[in-house]
Amino acid sequence: MSINQTLENLRGSYRNASFDISDANSRPDIQFDSWFKDAVAAECDEPNAFVLSTVLNGQPRARVVLLKGIHNENFAFYTNYNSAKGAELANNSHVAMTFLWLPLQRQIRIEGTLQKIDSAFSDEYFQKRPRGNQIGAIASPQSQKVASRHELEKLFQDADKKYSNEVEIKRPEHWGGYTITPTYFEFWQGRENRMHDRIIYEKNSQGWHLSRLAP
Ligand SMILES: Cc1cc2nc3c(=O)[nH]c(=O)nc-3n(C[C@H](O)[C@H](O)[C@H](O)COP(=O)(O)O)c2cc1C
Numbered sequence: 001m002s003i004n005q006t007l008e009n010l011r012g013s014y015r016n017a018s019f020d021i022s023d024a025n026s027r028p029d030i031q032f033d034s035w036f037k038d039a040v041a042a043e044c045d046e047p048n049a050f051v052l053s054t055v056l057n058g059q060p061r062a063r064v065v066l067l068k069g070i071h072n073e074n075f076a077f078y079t080n081y082n083s084a085k086g087a088e089l090a091n092n093s094h095v096a097m098t099f100l101w102l103p104l105q106r107q108i109r110i111e112g113t114l115q116k117i118d119s120a121f122s123d124e125y126f127q128k129r130p131r132g133n134q135i136g137a138i139a140s141p142q143s144q145k146v147a148s149r150h151e152l153e154k155l156f157q158d159a160d161k162k163y164s165n166e167v168e169i170k171r172p173e174h175w176g177g178y179t180i181t182p183t184y185f186e187f188w189q190g191r192e193n194r195m196h197d198r199i200i201y202e203k204n205s206q207g208w209h210l211s212r213l214a215p
Contacts (some may be wrong), residue, residue, distance in 0.1 A: 014105040014190025019197040021210050028185040028201040028208055029073045035108060035187065039101040052077070053096040054088040061088060067099075068125060074179035075110070076117055078125060080142035082174045089114060095180055105190030112182040122176035127168065135159050137175045186213070 001009075025031040039047035048067040053060060063085065069076040075097065080086060089095070097110040126134065139159035146152050163169050182203075189197040196215035201208045 013192060014196065015192045016105050017189055018191060019187060019189035019199055021199055021212060024187065024199050024201075024210060026208065026210075028182065028187075029070060031187060031201075032108060032110075032185070033070075035101070035104075035106060038104055039099075039106070042101070042103050044101045044103050047099075047101060049099075051098040051100075052085065053098070054085055055092050055094065056088040057091075061085070068177070069121075071117075071121070071179065074181050075112075076121065076177050076179045078122070078175070078177045080137065080140070080175050081116075082142065084143035089178065097180060107186075107188040109184075109186040109188070110180070110182045111184040112180045114178050114180045117177035117179045119176065123171050125177060126171035126175065131169065134169045135163065138163070138169070138172050191215075 025034065036047065046066070049064050050067055051062050052065050053062040055061070061084070065077045065079060067075055068078055093113045093115065095112060095114050097108075097112075099108040099110075101107070126137070129137070135156060139155040140152070141155075146155075184203070185201040187197075187199045191197055194215060198213040198215055200211050200213055202211070203209075
């Protein structure tokens with residue numbers, strides 16, 4: 001069967017649950033917390049993974065990263081500040097996040113602006129990472145071209161050797177976190193006949209305003 005035939009035949013139906021404004025918490029971070037807990041309880045793979053979308057000179061770019069904390073309603077993730085996304089974020093701090101929890105037939109979209117996290121958070125989180133991940137963060141020039149897998153492994157081995165006598169590895173300056181301050185949320189619950197529920201939160205001077213969107 002060709003991929004296009006397969007694609008034509010793929011047709012899921014969504015009928016697990018519903019979501020109405022009357023079910024939604026007035027605070028979107030609390031609503032997020034509730035759906036995130038459901039995703040963990042449903043044993044969704046990597047429930048903290050989300051697509052991070054950025055824009056560079058009008059060109060959208062996207063990749064998956066992991067949510068690592070929510071501090072004062074701000075969403076934190078960690079990466080290499082010198083990566084492609086790091087350069088994009090230095091240029092344009094407007095981002096979008098997309099969480100997808102298929103077993104629950106749910107999607108959450110968030111838009112907001114981003115800033116670098118306090119270095120103390122990055123230091124603390126770096127120390128919690130397994131040693132191999134710490135070495136990897138030091139060794140990998142994320143998003144740069146490398147000649148071969150061999151060259152990459154050599155970078156890792158060299159860094160591993162360099163730090164072999166260090167009990168605690170210091171966070172490199174090029175690695176750390178960002179926090180996203182949301183201005184918009186959409187909670188999407190799949191429903192029958194493509195008549196899905198979409199409840200949005202928009203931030204204004206009074207706080208959060210909730211509405212329903214057509215699917
Ligand atoms: C499930 C999953 C989780 C990931 N988590 C992270 C992460 O937390 N931080 C990160 O820098 N990259 C993470 N990545 C890798 C990114 O998707 C991406 O390849 C990398 O950050 C380079 O992106 P860039 O070249 O756009 O900067 C993850 C990828 C997957 C598939």
